[in-house]
């Protein structure tokens with residue numbers, strides 16, 4: 001999922017005009033991508049003259065930090081060390097489940113990719 005680095009965007013509108021599904025708008029002279037509308041074609045990344053449309057992987061550290069901050073804020077609701085340990089264990093289980101969902105989804109997409117390659121031959 002592409003995203004716009006606001007500090008690099010100059011609001012030229014090139015990406016807005018080029019998006020095939022009109023998923024980008026300008027808000028206060030900064031491009032904003034509607035994640036629900038975006039079809040992940042990558043054109044905005046290719047056409048931006050400022051390289052302001054960035055790859056998703058660059059946001060990994062930021063997303064990890066959001067998860068950690070959320071965990072810390074929820075931890076405050078538990079007083080005893082036992083309750084806190086149990087809570088942290090539940091958070092680990094939650095992220096393990098997310099990891100499994102991601103892994104199984106990737107397996108299925110790779111199967112779709114292989115099927116597509118086989119059909120092309």
Ligand code: SF4
Nearest residue numbers: 009010012013015048
């Ligand atoms: S093309 Fe790049 S600089 Fe121009 S509006 Fe889009 S993101 Fe901003």
Ligand code: SF4
Nearest residue numbers: 019038039041042044
């Ligand atoms: S990736 Fe494609 S569909 Fe998504 S915002 Fe960029 S140009 Fe539009």
